[in-house]
Amino acid sequence: MSSLTDTGIRDEAVSAWFVEHIDGVRGPVRLERIAGGRSNLTYLATDEPGARWVLRRPPLGMAHSRAHDVLREAEVLDRLRETPVPAPLVAGRCDDDAVTGAPFFVMNHIDGVVLRDPETVTATVPDDHRPAVATALVRALADMHAVDPRDVGWGELADRDDYVSRQLRRWSTNWAEDRVRVLDDIGRAHDRLVERIPVQGPARIVHGDFRLDNCLFSPDGTIGGILDWELATVGDPLADLGQLLAYWAHPDDEVCALENPPTRVPGFPSRDALIEQYLAAVRPDTVPDIDFYIAYNWWKIACIVEGVYTRTLRGAMGASDRSPESFGAQAERLAAQAWRYAQRL
Structure with missing residues (x-):
């Protein structure tokens, strides 16, 4: 398994998870930290043909903090799916810390x-x-x-x-x-x-x-x-x-x-x-x-x-x-x- 760097992502393990769990992914998947937020960590995921998704995980060392519960965030997005609120759609979620050291979820990429x-x-x-x-x-x-x-x-x-x-x-x-x-x-x-x-x-x-x-x-x-x-x-x-x-x-x-x-x-x-x-x-x-x-x-x-x-x-x-x-x-x-x-x- 690839090591966890200060980016918070085990690239090979997460790429393999994408291929197995997200429809339409053609590996390998490249992951790049998106600058901006100072709370949960956010990454752009791009597969071999160029399709894109966004991954969210907690800060390093705070995998199960209530204040950074990314699986709860995914649940919130699911609640909003049928409302007029413009929110991303959840494509998948992972509660297995062995993949990249913390839970994470994946949502669709929105151009803008x-x-x-x-x-x-x-x-x-x-x-x-x-x-x-x-x-x-x-x-x-x-x-x-x-x-x-x-x-x-x-x-x-x-x-x-x-x-x-x-x-x-x-x-x-x-x-x-x-x-x-x-x-x-x-x-x-x-x-x-x-x-x-x-x-x-x-x-x-x-x-x-x-x-x-x-x-x-x-x-x-x-x-x-x-x-x-x-x-x-x-x-x-x-x-x-x-x-x-x-x-x-x-x-x-x-x-x-x-x-x-x-x-x-x-x-x-x-x-x-x-x-x-x-x-x-x-x-x-x-x-x-x-x-x-x-x-x-x-x-x-x-x-x-x-x-x-x-x-x-x-x-x-x-x-x-x-x-x-x-x-x-x-x-x-x-x-x-x-x-x-x-x-x-």
């Missing part, structure tokens, strides 16, 4: 571009098309939140109304139990948020990481696929809106959730415009406390990036284009931002 940074936006989306990209993003979010969880086999969660409190507890526990330092701003922002949780409306599917660079855009500006469903569950849909707004950087923002945010170029609408579009699409019975959900998401993003800092220090992310110290400094900025927003509530 990920608007990951300003350079990609500038090269692919003209200024006058950027409002339409934002509209497509908000429309996709509203369409996802229109799906009744009961219709996709999630009825057991559909009556719960404590999503935010559960998320605050989960992320705080993850941070406290697996950290290499203490960031006071994370702790104090958490305490303020716990005191001010709004009453939850009807439960809907929550993506958990909804933002521009987690979508694949087709050449006509439509969304071919929403990616990275590992955090998806049923809960408060406004958490997704708050996440989108926290990541939606303006050109003059001093602190950004991403180091090089794609929306920091001219032509994109403001955060207020996104809120107006979303509320017009979902028509809530009452005006929601969106400021809370923005503050909550700054806090959650700080917890996530602090987790990435910890994992990169331990070498669990394999080869990276950034140093652990850069993630540590980013987490400090995000934690301070979360506390600034939390104080306004």
Whole structure:
């Protein structure tokens, strides 16, 4: 069996698995790490004639972590198969760690571009098309939140109304139990948020990481696929809106959730415009406390990036284009931002 390198893939074993389990594959299969995500590891798989798939596995050393359960992510995608939500189709899954050291699943490859940074936006989306990209993003979010969880086999969660409190507890526990330092701003922002949780409306599917660079855009500006469903569950849909707004950087923002945010170029609408579009699409019975959900998401993003800092220090992310110290400094900025927003509530 081929050895497991810092890429997280045993090439020969995974290639053989593809040939045996994925319809239409003609080996050998080449696997290449796809840059971008800092959570589950993602790879482009290409067979001999050139057909392509995408493989997802957990970070190195975290094969059975609840926070990186790729087989659960595949189950989420299966639930969405018959809905209007643009999501990849699962082609196969493997729960045998002997193949490549961790569970993994394979999904179909979707052609399109990920608007990951300003350079990609500038090269692919003209200024006058950027409002339409934002509209497509908000429309996709509203369409996802229109799906009744009961219709996709999630009825057991559909009556719960404590999503935010559960998320605050989960992320705080993850941070406290697996950290290499203490960031006071994370702790104090958490305490303020716990005191001010709004009453939850009807439960809907929550993506958990909804933002521009987690979508694949087709050449006509439509969304071919929403990616990275590992955090998806049923809960408060406004958490997704708050996440989108926290990541939606303006050109003059001093602190950004991403180091090089794609929306920091001219032509994109403001955060207020996104809120107006979303509320017009979902028509809530009452005006929601969106400021809370923005503050909550700054806090959650700080917890996530602090987790990435910890994992990169331990070498669990394999080869990276950034140093652990850069993630540590980013987490400090995000934690301070979360506390600034939390104080306004």
